[in-house]
Each structure stands twice: as structure tokens, then as C-alpha cells.
Amino acid sequence: MAVEYRVYPAAFEYFAPRTVDEALELLGRYGDEAKILAGGQSLLPMMKLRIAGPRCLVDVNRIAGLDLLRREGDRLEIGALCRHADMVESPLVRDLLPIMTDAARQTADVQVRHRGTVAGSLAHADPAGDWPAALMALDAVVRIAGLGGRRTMPLHEFIVDAYSTRLDAAEMVVGVSIGIPAKPSGGAYVKFEKRAGDFAVASVGVQIDLEGDRCRSVAVSLGALGPTPIRARAAEDVVREAAPSADRVDRAAELVREAAQPFADTRGSVEYKRHLAGVLFRRAFAAALDRARGRQVETIHL
Ligand SMILES: Cc1cc2nc3c(=O)[nH]c(=O)nc-3n(C[C@H](O)[C@H](O)[C@H](O)COP(=O)(O)OP(=O)(O)OC[C@H]3O[C@@H](n4cnc5c(N)ncnc54)[C@H](O)[C@@H]3O)c2cc1C
Structure with a gap:
């Protein structure tokens, strides 16, 4: 079904409380009909598309202390x-x-x-x-x-x-x-997008804590590869408590592909996204490991 795009959202009441308590009082009063307005970068487009139609907007931008x-x-x-x-x-x-x-x-x-x-x-x-x-x-x-x-x-x-x-x-x-992880530790987030500024086709985050040559702990998260972000725990198990060998990274990449639950859309097929998950994991893992070892690496053009 085509979504009708209108320039203006439906009418709403607007409040700009100065404290969290005032904001909560408004949320309590309006219940499901209220929406918090923060940056507005997702909410306002949805309101213009009439996917969201709150009767009341609670703009939290003037609440002191929330920018700490x-x-x-x-x-x-x-x-x-x-x-x-x-x-x-x-x-x-x-x-x-x-x-x-x-x-x-x-x-x-x-x-x-x-x-x-x-x-x-x-x-x-x-x-x-x-x-x-x-x-x-x-x-x-x-x-x-x-x-x-x-x-x-x-x-x-x-x-x-x-x-x-x-x-x-x-x-x-x-x-x-x-x-905050104790050092030596390092993390990296690698995203593949169709064009600059776009949402991810797929993304992978890796956080590694080292102890000598071994990865004392490893966390692997997948984005745009399922309805929610996914922790690839089986892949983490393969590279945890061990020195990161090529074999282990290969096996972990395979498990990352298995953990992904992508759906096909205009950004790509299920097979393509699963493949990407493995590729992005390798890049994120290598960058996180380099950083944990004290090297400066960029991830944006990996
Ligand atoms: C052109 C464009 C490109 C974008 N590209 C990306 C991208 O590449 N990657 C990406 O991750 N995002 C992207 N976004 C989304 C953007 O990052 C939004 O800023 C973000 O998703 C929502 O943050 P916001 O502060 O703007 O929230 P809002 O739009 O103000 O609110 C979004 C939702 O969260 C609720 N909400 C907001 N703050 C709170 C709070 N403190 N407590 C409870 N509920 C709250 C609102 O009620 C609303 O339901 C893009 C947006 C645009 C317009």
C-alpha cells in the first residue's frame, strides 16, 4: 500500500517541560496519546508520513542536566x-x-x-x-x-x-x-551502507578485552540482521579464552552468518546479507584486536 506523504503532520498539543517530573506528569496524563520529542529525526518524518499521530508532544530538549x-x-x-x-x-x-x-x-x-x-x-x-x-x-x-x-x-x-x-x-x-572495559581492550563497529548517510544494509560491532595474547572476553553484535540487534554468542565462545588464530576467526565468521536472521528488502537478499555479516565480522574483529593492541585504525572505509 502506498503511504501518502503530506508536508504537515496532524495537529497535536505541544509541551516543553523543564524537569523530568513535569515530563512524566504529562506522559501520565496523556498515556498512549503522548510521544516524547528528542531529536525529532525519526519521530517527525513518521508524523509527516502519518505513521505516527500523537495527540501530544512532550519536548524534552529544555530539561536541564539530560545532556551530561x-x-x-x-x-x-x-x-x-x-x-x-x-x-x-x-x-x-x-x-x-x-x-x-x-x-x-x-x-x-x-x-x-x-x-x-x-x-x-x-x-x-x-x-x-x-x-x-x-x-x-x-x-x-x-x-x-x-x-x-x-x-x-x-x-x-x-x-x-x-x-x-x-x-x-x-x-x-x-x-x-x-x-568501561579495563585495558588492554578495543572495540570497532563496521557498517555497510548503500550510500553515505544511509541506514545499514548490515553492521557488526566487536568488543575485545585482552589478557596477554588471549581474548579474555569478546562480544559480537549484529545490526540490521534481524528484527532486533543480535548477540552472536556462539561466535563469541569460539574466540574467547584463546589466542585469535585464523582458524578460530574463520569458524567464528561462520557462526556469525548462522546467527544472522536477515530479511530480504530493497537493501539486499537474505543470502547477500548473511554473506555480509561474515565479512563485516572479520573486519570488525581485526580492527578491535588492533585497537586492543594499541594500534590506531580507521573503520569507516574498511
Ligand atoms: C535522513 C536520515 C538518516 C538517518 N540515518 C540513520 C542511520 O544511518 N543510522 C541510524 O541509526 N539512524 C539514522 N537515522 C535516525 C536518527 O539517528 C534518529 O536521530 C534516531 O533514530 C532517533 O533519535 P531522535 O533523538 O531523533 O528521536 P526522536 O525522533 O525525537 O524520537 C524517536 C522515538 O523515540 C522516542 N524517544 C525519543 N527520546 C526518548 C526518551 N528519552 N525516552 C523515551 N522515548 C524517547 C520518541 O517518542 C519517538 O517514539 C536517520 C534519520 C534521518 C532523518
Whole structure:
């Protein structure tokens, strides 16, 4: 069925609360008929296409403190208003978690990166979204506020299906918390897109912690290769607790292809995307390992 494109969304009420509590009160009052507006880079196109038609928009951009980005002990805390561009530009992120710099740099285009937020990407849960995929490799935790109080949830539990999360109507994401891996460690996120600024045809994130020559821990996440991001745990098992030999990487790449659950669409067939999953895994694994060994490597043109 053709979707009718109109320039303007349907009418809605607009609120710009100054505190999280005010935002939650509005969400409680309007229930399913309210939507949070963060960067607006997914919500506004959907409203113009009339795929979304909220009666009330709760614009959280004026809430103080939601733009924090800081290290707290062994965790990196990211407020709900941190934009993709903040991640691109942050020396802290680049130093501690280069996999996130990779993901940020490859998300959309420069205009979108200056408005869109990390938290909005998680809440939107687009199967081809870059943040859900990259942060799945880091075991990120989502910080949630509701009228009944605050709670946290691992990202792998938070996203339940394509465009679907465990967030209740009267809750909002207030931040994302990520454990900082002890060094020597390195991560990389590699994305294949049909043209610059596009969503992924497929993407793979790899995070490696080293102990001597061995990979003490390895996390592998797949993006745009199923309805939700996927952790390729069988592949992780093959390269964990061992020196990363060519044989092991071959076997892990095979298991990555098996873990992928792609669907055919205008970006490619199931076979093509499965093949890509293996190729991108190899590239991401090699870049993550190089970084864990202290080498500077680029992933964008890998
Ligand atoms: C041209 C274009 C290209 C793009 N390319 C890519 C790409 O390559 N990769 C990619 O990953 N994304 C891409 N995007 C999407 C973009 O990254 C969005 O910024 C992101 O998906 C959503 O973040 P946002 O802050 O804009 O959220 P919004 O659009 O404001 O909101 C999206 C959804 O999340 C909800 N939401 C937002 N914040 C919260 C919160 N704090 N708590 C609870 N719910 C919340 C909203 O209610 C809404 O349902 C693209 C977008 C455009 C327009």
C-alpha cells in the first residue's frame, strides 16, 4: 500500500517541560496519546508520513542536566539529550570506547547527527539503527524514569522487537550507562551502507578485552540482521579464552552468518546479507584486536 506523504503532520498539543517530573506528569496524563520529542529525526518524518499521530508532544530538549556525558568510576554515563555529534566529538568516548565513536560517525549525515540522540535511537529501536547494534556489544544499561520511580534495564532486555521496547507509556529514558572495559581492550563497529548517510544494509560491532595474547572476553553484535540487534554468542565462545588464530576467526565468521536472521528488502537478499555479516565480522574483529593492541585504525572505509 502506498503511504501518502503530506508536508504537515496532524495537529497535536505541544509541551516543553523543564524537569523530568513535569515530563512524566504529562506522559501520565496523556498515556498512549503522548510521544516524547528528542531529536525529532525519526519521530517527525513518521508524523509527516502519518505513521505516527500523537495527540501530544512532550519536548524534552529544555530539561536541564539530560545532556551530561561523563565518566563515573568504571562507567560512562550518557544523558538522554546527548546527540550523535556529541559522541563523534568526545575525546573521552574515543579514548574509552572507540566502538562508540565508530557508530556515531557512521550514523546518518551531519545534520541528523547534530539533532538525533543516542537515547532516542534506543527508544525508537529501528532494526537497522546503529546505536542499538553498537551498544549491544557493550552490554549497555538503559536508565528509565517513571512516575513510580527509576529503574535500569539491560539493553538486550529493553528492545523486544522491531520498533518495540519495554518502556511503558508513562516512562522515559533518562540515560544510558556503559561499563568501561579495563585495558588492554578495543572495540570497532563496521557498517555497510548503500550510500553515505544511509541506514545499514548490515553492521557488526566487536568488543575485545585482552589478557596477554588471549581474548579474555569478546562480544559480537549484529545490526540490521534481524528484527532486533543480535548477540552472536556462539561466535563469541569460539574466540574467547584463546589466542585469535585464523582458524578460530574463520569458524567464528561462520557462526556469525548462522546467527544472522536477515530479511530480504530493497537493501539486499537474505543470502547477500548473511554473506555480509561474515565479512563485516572479520573486519570488525581485526580492527578491535588492533585497537586492543594499541594500534590506531580507521573503520569507516574498511
Ligand atoms: C535522513 C536520515 C538518516 C538517518 N540515518 C540513520 C542511520 O544511518 N543510522 C541510524 O541509526 N539512524 C539514522 N537515522 C535516525 C536518527 O539517528 C534518529 O536521530 C534516531 O533514530 C532517533 O533519535 P531522535 O533523538 O531523533 O528521536 P526522536 O525522533 O525525537 O524520537 C524517536 C522515538 O523515540 C522516542 N524517544 C525519543 N527520546 C526518548 C526518551 N528519552 N525516552 C523515551 N522515548 C524517547 C520518541 O517518542 C519517538 O517514539 C536517520 C534519520 C534521518 C532523518
